[in-house]
Amino acid sequence: MSGYTIELKKTDLDTLRDVCKSFNNDPGELINVLHKAQSIFGYLPAEIQEVVAKELNISVAKVYGVVTFYSFFTMKPKGKFPISICTGTACYVRGADKVLEEFKRVLKLEVGETAQDGKFSLSCLRCVGACGLAPVVMVGEKTYGRVSPDEVRKIIEEYDGL
Amino acid sequence: MNLVKLTIDGQQVEVEKGTTIYKAAKQLGIDIPVLCYMDLHGMNIENKPGGCRICVVEVEGRRNLAPSCSTNVDEGMVVRTSSMRVINARRTVLEFILSDHPKECLSCAKSGHCELQDLAVKLGVREIPYQDTAEMSTYQKDYSPSIIRDMDKCVMCRRCETMCNDVQTVGALFAVNRGFEAVVAPAFEMDLQKSTCTYCGQCVAVCPTGALTEVDHTPSVIRALADPSKTVIVQTAPAVRAALGEEFGMEPGNLVTGQMAAALRRLGFNFVFDTDFAADLTIMEEGTELLGRLTKHLEGDKNVKLPILTSCCPGWVNFFEAQFPDMIDIPSTARSPQQMFGAIAKTYFADKIGVKREDLVVVSIMPCVAKKYESERDEFKVDGNPDVDFALTTRELAHLIKQANMDIKTLPEEDFDSPMGESTGASVIFGVTGGVIEAATRTAYEVFTKKKLEKVEFQQLRGLEGIRAAKVDFNGLELNIGIAHGLGNARKLLEDIRAGKSEFHAIEIMACPGGCIGGGGQPLHHGDSSILKKRAAALYREDDGKAIRKSHENPAIAELYEKFLGTPMSEKAHHLLHTHYASKQTVIHEKED
Incomplete structure (x- = not known):
């Protein structure tokens, strides 16, 4: 086991934290948070999932599990x-x-x-x-x-x- | 109590409302076959995703078969658990599962202990009709220092997920993807080694198939034993002796300390030693550190960190490094007994017998899979040479003994070798939750009060409750001691400390439920806490039978300090017996726009 570093722009980080906060950082709102995040960023890369996990105080493995379960969510940027x-x-x-x-x-x-x-x-x-x-x-x-x-x-x- | 009457296979039974059909049947002695279902009754944990459909039964009036593990009973229900319809359905379900499962049972690490294999035997599977037409999922094997994930063998029972998330709150594993791609994996399907995994091995302990297994060190040990240029020595952790017999068909709770020593000697180890020796050494170091911090605290030093946390358990060390990196200065810096043993063996003992460090091979027998990772940590190597070369689990040792055509039951009882085989009763109970802190208390009491401890047993520190609090009277000074086993319980105590709500002076933490007796490398106990109780009782029995029961009275330890280390916490002791911790948390770095 070894920790790693992820990088995110400050403005994106603030936006994402606000999204989580708008759902009271409630782990039960994970799907709604991801939905909103994807509508803002267009997709859900690993960095975004890490931040959501941290803000909602759940494991990033769980966030990834949900993202890969629902075909609506995507980890690749969509086209214009x-x-x-x-x-x-x-x-x-x-x-x-x-x-x-x-x-x-x-x-x-x-x-x-x-x-x-x-x-x-x-x-x-x-x-x-x-x-x-x-x-x-x-x-x-x-x-x-x-x-x-x-x-x-x-x-x-x-x-x-x- | 609300009771419900129903009929199962023609027999009437009355059970509490809310009971599942599976449990009601069990009351009648009917054992419905299961695969994904897991009942850890000792820990109040049930895994019943109802996903595998092996446990289906026929319920009169219902069109479909019902999964008995997750269907509750109803008044007047009529259930058939072994009608031809049920039997055919179960076999078909199993055939579907097997259609996407490798057929390499002969060489699989779980062969003989595999629940899928057992089911195939039980349900009389003689051919796998869908294997030529079905799609087979393929995954890369994931090798970490302790655990191998072979997800081709995963049947998506999700027991590991329950252990990792609900019991241990580690959150390394979760079900990802759908359909054939579905698998239990770390986030982004990264290697386990990169994830928050602590290597506690509780996932390995509950995996029904060969999907999760420990890294097998037995071939390396055999190679070392066959090499005439090597001196190979072995240490055995306390919990191993209380469980090894189970692998040879003995009842849980049988102590096989002497037979184990005999087996190891016959396998060709040059010296058969005991990790208990190093556990006594741990008490000298950790106990001194505890008293040092306590004394400073009593003198009003505001900078001193209390509570002090034990640091013997590598799964627990990994846990706080990954999840509580802000608190890495609270645990004791004392190395675990396994590592203290290795450090002393490759210095003091190697010199004593005139063997060069690189020609001495130290093997440990541990109830634990995290010990493999611990032995590979860079802090515990000198010029790349590890203090402990190979760590075998209890299960691996059993394999090795069986390969050598020996049976623990028929071996004579032999003693450990001297000097690193000498130990006290205090060190034996390291293997059970509460044992490390009890051992530390025995020594700390006498050193602190300068009085003789009349009664060495501290009943208030014993038991299997997940979180325990006890008070110990140090001649007028009341010491508050906390104990947690299972990382989920540890998390609760840590969050209290972080919030400044903890009143404890010292806390013992063991990652596995029950402590090392329930370790991820032990013979499988299937969540049966009565087995854990018997193993615990065995260790307390061995403690009771020892002539010396306090670590500081171990003459071999006294000699080690006199001739080599000086005093506890001396510079040499610091160098060889203490360590440091580092954050392993994922860091979110803010970039400027």
């Missing part, structure tokens, strides 16, 4: 335009796998990866509750319904120059 393909049952049977393959081919990204230039990232999610529009793709907060593989390039081009 995060693309999520719904692979829930309804979307899947309507061809979401083919849509996903096309996104992977065009963007040259695997699921869970972020492009080098930080513009796009690719992930899967399970059911956004819009099964009538299956297969569904989300880019950031924007939803695309009844997506076919040949529309993929057009969707990506919408973000050209942005």
Whole structure:
């Protein structure tokens, strides 16, 4: 066993401590704290998890356990335009796998990866509750319904120059 | 009391409301097979995630089978624990678990002690139907100085997680990821060595499979014993003699001190010594330090740190270095008996027999897996050569004895060698919670009051309560003594000290529940506190039977000071018998924007 040092910018550290404090540093609020932290920082790197653990007085192993259990949480920075393909049952049977393959081919990204230039990232999610529009793709907060593989390039081009 | 009547396998039983089906069945003598479930009844700790589904039973009126470990009884419930439906389900569940489990039982360190293997035998598994089609998870083995994590063998019972978090409050291990990737691991799946792990080994002690095992030092010991250029000596910790017999089918509580010495001699150790000798030495140093601090405190010195905390237990030392680094100046600086023994063996004793340091191999037999790490600490090496070369657990010693085709039960009783085999009753009780502080009290009383202690037993310091407080009368001066075993209990006392609420003058802490008798390297006790009580009684019996029962009266210790060390806390003693601690806490460093 040996201790190690992590580094975080002072402003980020203050922001994170304020987030924890807004939940009264209550260990029972871990998921809410992580949710808020991810919405601020975009992802949950090890440094952030260390600070959350310390502030809530729980082990960092537990924080990491929760982060890796819920697919919503990510330890990698997402792209400026995060693309999520719904692979829930309804979307899947309507061809979401083919849509996903096309996104992977065009963007040259695997699921869970972020492009080098930080513009796009690719992930899967399970059911956004819009099964009538299956297969569904989300880019950031924007939803695309009844997506076919040949529309993929057009969707990506919408973000050209942005 | 609210009672509930139910029927299990055609038999009526009445149990308290809130009882699980598993426990109700047990009252009828029906032992439902389990895997993830663990009941440490002596410590009020139950692990029942209900995840493995091996313990399923049929409940009339319910569509699905119910996990008996985590389903409570209901009035009028009719349960069948061994219907064909249940038996088939259990076997299928086990086959699924085995589909993602390596099939290397022949060479697995847990072979013969593996609960998964036992279940396969019990449930009559003769083939593993899914192994060719199923995905197999693969993880890198994680080697630390004390513990090996082989997560391919993890069945996600999460018993280790319960021990690490609920009992020990160490927080090194937690369940991470999902599905096939799911595993119990340190944060960020870092190596155990980097985590807050204290190597107490309580996770190893409860792991049902070969996923968590101690680092095996027996091959190195065998190599040393076979090397004619080496003089190999051995020391045995007090708790080992009270438990080793269990590995040979003896009832818990049998002392096998003499047989153990005989076995070690037959294995080829040149000198068979006793860590108890070094425990007496520890008392001389730690006791002197305690009295020194106490005297200064009584004289009104505000800078003196009280309470003084014991420092014999390496798991405990790791714990405060990682989690209470602001308090590293409170524990005694005295090294543990294992390390004091090593330091004296490789100086005083090596000179005495005319053997060079590098040709002397010191092996220790410990109830502990953290002792392996302790022996590798840089503070305990001279030019890279460790004071203690190899630390074997009680279980490893049993393996070694069995490999040599010996049986502890049929060996004659032999004595330890002189001089480092001489010990007192005070040192024997080091192996049980409360024992170190009782031993220290016996000596400190006589040195402080300059009076003879008429009754050496301090009953108020004994027992298995997790946290105990006792008062000892030092001829009018009342000494407040605290005792904690199990790191979760230690944490409570430490938090009191940190908050300035502690009234204790001295506190003894042992990392493992029960003290060393319940150490992570001992024969598995499966949480049965009656076994711990029997082991404790055995040590008190050995103390009772000793001619000398106070550490400062050990003639070999007196001779060691006279001929070599001078006085306790002398410069030489400081150099060889004391140590220092360092923070191992993760530091959060603020960067300027």
